[in-house]
Amino acid sequence: MNSSSNLINALFIFVLAGFIGFEVIRRVSPLLHTPLMSLTNALDAIAVVGAIVLVGEHKSQLATIFGFIAVVAATSNIVGGFVITDRMLKMFKSSRPAANPAAKSVAK
């Protein structure tokens, strides 16, 4: 009983987060669709938290092995995803010189 009400709660979160995602991502400039994909990929690798618990809790040998591989795979997505997104975004420069100092002052 408790587990099904938990799943309903989860469904609420899922649907609402989906709406937020839809509204936020709709506004992403098509210019940045490639970095968007690599960024969401890195964020999605938050699945690593589930894998970390599997490895850390050591409940069975199978779970530990699967969890270990999962942590490796997800961590490589996190690291690789952030690194390449950052590299890509650094390349996008405006020809209007005014835009650059503005970007820098916000960055500080």
Added chain:
Amino acid sequence: MTSELAFLPVAIEILYLIASVLFILSLKWMSSPTTARHGIWAGEAGMVLAIGGTLLNRGMDYHLIAIALVLGTIIGVPLGRVAMTAVPQRTALSHAFGALCVTLVGSAEFYLRSPDISRLMMVVLSLEVILGGLTFTGSLMAAGKLQEILPQRPLTYKGQNLVNFLILAGAVVIAVTLVLHPEMRTLFPIMVLIALTFGVLLIIPIGGADMPTVISLLNGYAGLSAAAMGFVLQSKLLIIAGALDGSSGLILSIIMSKAMNRSFTNVLFGAFGQVQAAAAAGEEAKPVRSATPEEAAAILSAANRVIVVPGYGMAVAQAQHKVRELYDALTKRGVDVRFAIHPVAGRMPGHMNVLLAEADIPYDRLIEMEEINGDFPQTDVALVIGANDVTNPAARTDSTSPIYGMPILDVDKAHTVMVIKRSMNPGFAGIDNPLYYLDNNLMLFGDAKAFVGSIVRELGGGHS
């Protein structure tokens, strides 16, 4: 001691909440190139908080976790440093890694909990491993095709859709059986195996031109499977991250499908390549006009407004830096040069923008299709570099063309069109392009990089 124990889970949940907010902000800041890099910092901060919070859980074996984290970082850094031209296959590979993680965690959870799994939970768990499994192998296949380890041509056979459908149906039947009898553990690996097979079969008929849609779709699947994993683990953070990734993949798939005038089902079950090959076998040997680099340079330097239309051919020839030199040379002469970006140009959403940005072309010169299409009639020269289908006027006029109805860049409306192309062979998609036979069209035969290089030399020679 007891109060501390009660406090810890709450503290971890609060860290997860902050991480969720940071993830949403991270995507929000991606709306503009001026704020996008803050988005990365927000994402990284959220990630550190979430992982840090997880490590606070009691009774963890940090030793193995540390090894796995270090190993993942060692693999991740080179994956983040690949050449920009390899970004589509890297993206596909990272979808595969994400899906692998989800599938493994789901499988481990099944064996830890079975047979004590509620029906609803088993539904979600099955969804998680089926979506994860097919995304894993499907993304590996896509990466293989993009890296050209596997043949890029679509492989189709008779009854392909029926076979795929039956295989997927088999996985669903097993999932239903497991929902009713979660103690039948031996069925579980069979279900996973079927999902893995289905992923391979799903991508076999997909051709290179469909890759932008397919990568987006796989992105969406990866997100949904992660959200399903969030349901299984009761992790709100994971549900939110998965929902964000899923909606991102879904939106991109919709944009890509629209840009090809096709439905999802058509992309996945359409066997597009075959139709095109048949269409290409039509007439041949119509007269075309061609020009040398000197002539092309003369026409370009006499122009006031030039629109460059890049496509996958520019990426293959790695011509983006030469294109940048051309942009510089023409801009110096007072020519207004802009770039027209078709949503499905290249092999993934935004592919052309990244390559041109890499070559230091300012992003405000990269204009989307809807915005720039009205400007072609007032444009002196449209220079098409390695793009084919996205400029094919048959999409507007010829209702028998396989790409009829697809929104295209109206390059044929420019005063002069110049197309850099290796030969008259139909492009990858195999559709003949009537653009090449128009009176205002000039073919520039040669490798994109070499040809643009020759034009630049001509322009430079005339200038100094």
